[in-house]
Amino acid sequence: MPHPEPTGRERGAPRNPALVLDLVNGAQTLSESLDLLVAASAGHVAATAGIDVGCGLVLHQPKRTPAITGTTVEVERLLDWERDMAEGPVTDVMSGGHPVAVLQRNGDFRWQNYSAQLQLSGFGSALAVRLRLDTDLPADNQGNGSKEPGQTAAALAFFAHDSKAFPLQAIAEARTFAALATKSLQMAINLHAARSLATDLRSxxxxxxxxxxxxxxxxxxxxxxxxxxxxxxxxxxxxxxxxxxxxxxxxxxxxxxxxxxxxxxx
Known part of the structure; x- marks a missing residue:
């Protein structure tokens, strides 16, 4: 279910706005940095919301194959399925329609094919949160949620076995953490891009x-x-x-x- 923009303390970044995750130290590639991010994201939501979750990330960059990583093989397979079928909460938030999308499998009739795939993967709930990167454009003035082509976009996805695992508190925690994740991911993307450019220039x-x-x-x-x-x-x-x-x-x-x-x- 879509949720409105947060207000008050929920809208803000984590308590220390200068804090960023270290996604670069020990990571030689952007893929390794993404692995660090999903592990940290899963750990944070699991600890603060008191639920066991799997986490995945989808990153779209211009002229590159979408990057997908997850804490488990099941998470990655589900994200791959959603990418191929273009149906589900991650697709919804990355289209720019809503910043958050939640699927509670029991009684939720949206994305019925996705719901069946979610169950086959052993999950009962899914939560997707868009990461607002510097090049992530808002929806256009027509309100159809489309984005200009060639823009970088990313989303975090959380999965739980319980069919009603993401109450408002868990959603708020995920959204608050998304501000930190966005800042950290942007820095990692920029640094790895600079490293790649330096290597290409040297070559x-x-x-x-x-x-x-x-x-x-x-x-x-x-x-x-x-x-x-x-x-x-x-x-x-x-x-x-x-x-x-x-x-x-x-x-x-x-x-x-x-x-x-x-x-x-x-």
Missing amino acids: ALDSRTSINVACGVIMAQNRCSYEEAFSILAKASSHRNIKVRKVAEELLDRLPEGAPRSHFGR
Whole structure:
């Protein structure tokens, strides 16, 4: 069932607004950071609401396959099913229609296919909460809940065996924790993106250096221009169906002193 926007203390972030979860220390990839987040989320809601829950997270990023992770295999399978079928509480909150969606299996006739799948997975209740990331746009003015394409969006999902496991107190705890989770996830996304960009830049610089040095060798051997030297590399690349960088590196490896090595921030 959809719930209105919170007011008063429920609207706020956790008691310490500066607090963030450490989703980066020891996590080499964004996937590992997501695993840390779902574990922390499940632990928090279970401890504060007094119920045993499973937790999952769905993250949509532009030009990437949606990332799905969960505390159990059953949670991940259910989230995968919902992604494929586009029916259920996570789909509802990520469409921008409501910030929270709750399914109490007994007596709830929404998403009937999803309800059956929920039961097959061994759960009686589901709670989804949208994480409002910096690039997560609100619903459009037409009120149809659509989002502009290419935006990052995320949602946390909690699952319990009890068919009425998420009373208002549990929902409030999940929403309060979502503010902390959002801040922490945004920082993790930004940091991992920066790491990836740095790696790509370093690779591009290494590649450009190898090609430039190889062109210099060809220019010295053939008394030709840079353009002509690069054309020789490009023709060899096309003929052998390998990248220009690979051709350049093979040429440099054959030098008596060996291939020079670049050091960009290493």
